[in-house]
Amino acid sequence: MQTSKFLFSSKFVARSTFQVDHKLQWFPGHMRKGLRDIGKVLRRTHCILEVHDARIPFSGRNLNLIKRLVSNKPIILILNKSDLLSAEFRPLIRSQLMEKMYKNDIHLEDIVFLDSIAANVKHAGYSNQFLSIILNSIEKIPNTIDESDFSTEEKSYNLLVMGIPNVGKSTIINRLRNVYLNKAGKATIIGAKAGVTKAVLERIKICDYPHKLYLFDTPGILEPSFNRNENNPTNSPEQFMRCALCGTISDEVIGKELIADYLLYWLNKQQRFDYVDFLGLPSPTNDINEALTHAAIKYNQFRPFKNLETGVQELKPNYIPLAEKFISEFRKGNFGHVLLDIDIIKTT
Ligand SMILES: Nc1nc2c(ncn2[C@@H]2O[C@H](COP(=O)(O)OP(=O)(O)OP(=O)(O)O)[C@@H](O)[C@H]2O)c(=O)[nH]1
Ligand SMILES: [Mg+2]
Incomplete structure (x- = not known):
């Protein structure tokens, strides 16, 4: 396969910018309620664990929202799903994020890379060092916490886990409970x-010693702040699509074919052509319909439809499940480790 001759064109951007733009207004009701609830438990919170997807360290984080919620509390940023990230970018991600947060007056205690589903605890990143980062930051807690709720209880600390949807917040809570409290099952x-x-949710205990630590799990909140402005100069419709590709927005809201189209665009732009074999293509393409039509042949995925002119039943490629198959292969990491925000890190 002569991939080097393949010329990438920006067909995706031209075709879909409009479609993405009008979806930026979406904000589900449970997120509004979630935001209100977070506001209520914040006064009982000593430290924030912000969880984000390591493949998109810059996209989808709403710094205004973080500033508004976090105010003067210590914050630890967990970049989860690091098993899917190209590991060589970790140091650059860390330094650029630290700098960006500093410029935005957000004081990050630390950034931790986690692979929260790894079977091996050390490999997952739940070392004693991780616990130490949490314990060190709660020592710096300002004296503004409302302790009235706990006047009858033994001293304990509350951590709020927040972040955009589907980044692994609940998985991390279950795993922390499992690792540091030796409790099986899912809370x-x-x-x-x-x-x-x-x-x-109600507080979930994750640690007994040296301090009692409790976590609040929260619904994922993704505020539609993807328009470029002073505080989010790089957030764009393309970054919105990266969030969609990582599953942080329901596939049905964006549409599986549009997400698949963006995936194809991104893979081509990075000159990563593993998809060619997967979709049964003879060579790379930037046309999602062509790509999914070949996939229909390879996976025998057609659906019947009636040709209204001839009245004859014909077969058409079944695009939606094929798009889903393509996206799912990417999400499993089968097109390799990625940093979807690679262009941002190179230009920052
Ligand atoms: N590859 C990979 N998948 C992960 C990791 N952590 C969580 N997941 C998967 O990500 C999906 C979402 O996990 P949840 O823990 O429900 O995410 P959440 O942030 O609580 O999601 P919402 O409650 O919907 O906001 C699940 O399918 C997890 O198995 C990780 O480190 N690596
Ligand atoms: Mg959850």
Whole structure:
């Protein structure tokens, strides 16, 4: 396959900018409620664990929202799903994010890379060092916490886990409980779709010693702040699509074919052509319809439709499940490790 001769064109951007733009207004009701609930438990919170998807360290984080919610509390940023990230970018991501947060007056205690589903605890990143980062930051807690709720209780600390949908917040809570408290089972539900946690839950204990630590799980909040402005100079419709590709917005809201189209665009731009074999293509293409039509042949995915002119039943490629198959392959990491924000890191 002569991939080097393949010329990438920006067909995706021209075709879909309009479609993406009008979807930026979307903001589901449970997120509004989630935001209100977060506001209520914040006064009982000593430290914030912000969870984000490591493949999009810059896209989808709403710094205005973080500033508004976090105010003077210590914040630790967890970049989860690091098993899917190209590992060589970790140091650059860390330094550029630290700098960006500093410029935005957000004081990050630390950035931790986690692979929260790894079977091996050390490999997952839940070392004693991770616990130490949390414990060190709660020592710096300002004296503004309302402790009235706990006057009859033994001293304990509350951490609020927040972030956009589907980044692994609930998975991390279950795993922390499992690792540091040796408790099996799940205290909070997880799921592969965005919007699994619908409300701020009761406190979940994750550690007994040297301090009692409790976590509040919260629904994922993704505010539509993707328009470029002073505080978010790089947030754009393309970054919105990266969030969609990582499953942080329900696939149905954006449309699976549009997400697949963006995936094809991104893979081509990075000259990563593993998709060619997967979709049964003879060579790279930037046409999603052509790509999914070949996939229909390879996976025998057609659906019947009636040709209104001839009245004859014909077969058409079944685009939506094929788009889903393509996206799912990417989400499993089968097109390799990625940094979707690679252009941002190179130009920052
Ligand atoms: N590859 C990978 N998948 C992960 C990791 N952590 C969580 N997941 C998967 O990501 C999906 C979402 O996990 P949840 O824990 O439900 O995410 P959440 O942030 O609580 O989602 P909402 O409650 O919907 O906001 C699940 O399918 C998890 O198995 C990780 O480190 N790596
Ligand atoms: Mg959840």
